[in-house]
Amino acid sequence: MPARIRHLPDQLVNQIAAGEVIERPASALKELIENSLDADASRISVDLAEGSLSGLTVSDDGTGMAHDELILAVQRHATSKLPHDNLEDIQFFGFRGEALPSIGSVSQLRLFSRQHADLHGWALTVRHGNADKPEPAAGERGTRIEINDMFASVPARLKFMKTQKTEAGQCYDVVRRFAMSRPDVSFILTDSGRKVLQLPAQDSTDDGFARRLSEILGPVFARESVVVEAEKPGIRLTGYAGLPTMNRATTAQIYLFVNGRPVRDRQMLGAVRAGYQDMIPRGRHPVLVLFLTIETKAVDVNVHPAKAEVRFRDPASVRGLLVGALSSALRSAGMQATAESGEAALRQFSQAPSFGHRGASGRYPIQPGSQSSLLAEQTFQQRSKQSPDFLIQAPPQAKYDTCPEPPDSLADEEEILSAYPLGAAKAQLHKTYIVAETSTGLCVIDQHAAHERLVMEQMKAQYSQGQVKSQSLLLPEIVELPYDQIEAVLAEAEQLRNTGLEVEAFGPGAVMIRAVPALLGQTDVKILMRDLAEELIQLGGTTALNDKIGHILATLSCHSSVRSGRRLNADEMNALLRQMEITPAAGQCNHGRPTFITLTLADLEKLFGRT
Ligand code: ADP
Ligand code: MG
Numbered sequence: 340m341p342a343r344i345r346h347l348p349d350q351l352v353n354q355i356a357a358g359e360v361i362e363r364p365a366s367a368l369k370e371l372i373e374n375s376l377d378a379d380a381s382r383i384s385v386d387l388a389e390g391s392l393s394g395l396t397v398s399d400d401g402t403g404m405a406h407d408e409l410i411l412a413v414q415r416h417a418t419s420k421l422p423h424d425n426l427e428d429i430q431f432f433g434f435r436g437e438a439l440p441s442i443g444s445v446s447q448l449r450l451f452s453r454q455h456a457d458l459h460g461w462a463l464t465v466r467h468g469n470a471d472k473p474e475p476a477a478g479e480r481g482t483r484i485e486i487n488d489m490f491a492s493v494p495a496r497l498k499f500m501k502t503q504k505t506e507a508g509q510c511y512d513v514v515r516r517f518a519m520s521r522p523d524v525s526f527i528l529t530d531s532g533r534k535v536l537q538l539p540a541q542d543s544t545d546d547g548f549a550r551r552l553s554e555i556l557g558p559v560f561a562r563e564s565v566v567v568e569a570e571k572p573g574i575r576l577t578g579y580a581g582l583p584t585m586n587r588a589t590t591a592q593i594y595l596f597v598n599g600r601p602v603r604d605r606q607m608l609g610a611v612r613a614g615y616q617d618m619i620p621r622g623r624h625p626v627l628v629l630f631l632t633i634e635t636k637a638v639d640v641n642v643h644p645a646k647a648e649v650r651f652r653d654p655a656s657v658r659g660l661l662v663g664a665l666s667s668a669l670r671s672a673g674m675q676a677t678a679e680s681g682e683a684a685l686r687q688f689s690q691a692p693s694f695g696h697r698g699a700s701g702r703y704p705i706q707p708g709s710q711s712s713l714l715a716e717q718t719f720q721q722r723s724k725q726s727p728d729f730l731i732q733a734p735p736q737a738k739y740d741t742c743p744e745p746p747d748s749l750a751d752e753e754e755i756l757s758a759y760p761l762g763a764a765k766a767q768l769h770k771t772y773i774v775a776e777t778s779t780g781l782c783v784i785d786q787h788a789a790h791e792r793l794v795m796e797q798m799k800a801q802y803s804q805g806q807v808k809s810q811s812l813l814l815p816e817i818v819e820l821p822y823d824q825i826e827a828v829l830a831e832a833e834q835l836r837n838t839g840l841e842v843e844a845f846g847p848g849a850v851m852i853r854a855v856p857a858l859l860g861q862t863d864v865k866i867l868m869r870d871l872a873e874e875l876i877q878l879g880g881t882t883a884l885n886d887k888i889g890h891i892l893a894t895l896s897c898h899s900s901v902r903s904g905r906r907l908n909a910d911e912m913n914a915l916l917r918q919m920e921i922t923p924a925a926g927q928c929n930h931g932r933p934t935f936i937t938l939t940l941a942d943l944e945k946l947f948g949r950t
Pocket of ligand 2: 370373374432433434436438439
């Protein structure tokens with residue numbers, strides 16, 4: 340027999356509400372970002388500590404709250420977002436006034452807020468349900484909300500927290516979704532001090548949206564998607580649908596929005612499935628971003644505690660619009676595009692690569708920044724006529740000027756892949772090629788060409804600083820050469836010394852080499868000397884010194900130790916890839932051949948006709 344009926348204490352009521360609204364750190368994060376956007380923020384920073392397990396902070400430059408509002412903000416059912424008491428006309432993300440009190444009941448919640456006209460702000464802390472009085476505090480205009488010790492007072496919930504990686508992933512996803520919805524707002528996401536996302540504000544045009552999307556979903560999506568657009572009275576649908584070839588094992592990359600609000604709506608997911616019917620393999624899911632704009636009175640967002648689902652007044656009409664728009668967009672042009680570029684890919688694949696992509700500067704024009712405009716500039720019809728540009732792509736150019744930080748121990752392979760453009764080495768083939776898995780596909784590296792390029796760049800750097808390191812040979816090497824070559828070599832002895840090669844006359848028909856550039860490692864000095872002598876003869880006496888040095892350095896680097904024909908272990912292979920990523924013009928060897936080629940997963944799928 341239960342005890343007598345009674346009102347529950349506030350603290351308990353809040354915890355019960357928190358059970359629905361705040362399932363995990365990512366749900367708290369979602370509420371905080373919604374609040375920042377509702378407060379007209381133009382800049383939102385999210386800082387996670389250990390993927391949110393140790394805490395999370397959201398700062399914005401929005402309107403801020405006054406002293407009294409701060410007190411109300413952490414109380415239940417207090418909201419500034421229903422000015423006309425009309426649940427049929429919800430204009431903001433929030434409206435229930437539940438998020439902050441719920442979060443405060445299951446964590447230590449610290450709020451700082453300063454309105455724009457005020458000289459200072461106010462800070463307030465809620466410790467597992469108990470709120471302080473606001474205290475004056477210094478800080479930037481806007482609001483900063485910090486959550487710590489989440490669920491420390493709710494052990495049952497704490498048990499359900501997953502690994503750091505999972506919780507972090509959920510948080511990243513929340514930020515990505517809002518960032519897609521609001522390209523006009525700048526988003527920065529860090530995790531334990533490491534920058535995860537940095538998305539500058541874009542203008543509110545289709546191009547701005549396309550750039551934002553490309554920054555989040557990558558250039559492959561830009562190439563492999565079709566525009567979706569449809570309208571009927573009171574409803575509008577816009578977005579990009581990934582081609583069916585770009586399918587995934589889960590629905591994680593289906594991004595759906597209703598009036599700008601990210602949702603995971605079952606009805607809409609069903610409509611998406613129907614739109615892709617017969618085009619996507621069973622059990623697989625597309626990559627897609629769809630925005631549905633609908634009159635506020637035609638949709639009820641007050642049906643799910645976390646506002647993840649919505650109810651349409653006329654579900655059949657919404658479904659019809661979605662299915663129709665998707666299937667016609669995909670059928671009319673999408674399939675054609677895949678088939679055409681697949682054929683082109685096959686043709687390209689059997690040809691030797693050309694260097695058509697090199698810009699006048701000798702560098703590749705493809706840079707991380709410029710890729711983002713792909714979506715903006717190409718309609719899918721144009722895309723289908725373009726020859727595929729997958730064969731040769733430069734790595735994002737010298738993104739870092741020092742070696743990128745090694746990922747921490749918790750980083751999984753996916754993180755390595757996304758941090759490093761050339762990915763993780765998987766195998767060496769024929770003692771010549773390294774095959775690496777990248778975040779978007781695979782990469783085949785010619786180890787000799789690549790290493791040669793690296794040595795060349797290092798030698799150039801050392802040479803220009805006048806300090807090429809030279810390695811004395813234990814036993815000087817005597818190399819016999821034709822008379823004219825000996826003369827050519829000795830004429831350049833001084834220059835050669837500057838590049839680290841010490842050579843002198845040895846009798847009538849030979850030269851003696853005492854030292855070679857240290858960067859070359861173990862090298863066959865005889866072959867090196869013969870190649871170099873021939874090179875010098877070809878250059879003749881008239882070549883400008885600079886050019887001559889360039890050629891000498893190139894020839895020397897060509898004899899560096901990692902030539903084709905050497906087995907490399909995984910560490911050596913990865914070291915080579917990491918070095919390539921920070922070397923200028925690493926996409927080509929000293930003879931202008933590519934050092935690596937890339938194939939995206941989409942390219943592979945095309946090659947195998949997996950449509
Ligand atoms: P809701 O968003 O449903 O109103 P919340 O508990 O999330 O409920 O927030 C309560 C109130 O606190 C909001 O209505 C708003 O007035 C204020 N508030 C919360 N976060 C911010 C913020 N970042 N900037 C300005 N005001 C905020
Ligand atoms: Mg809210």
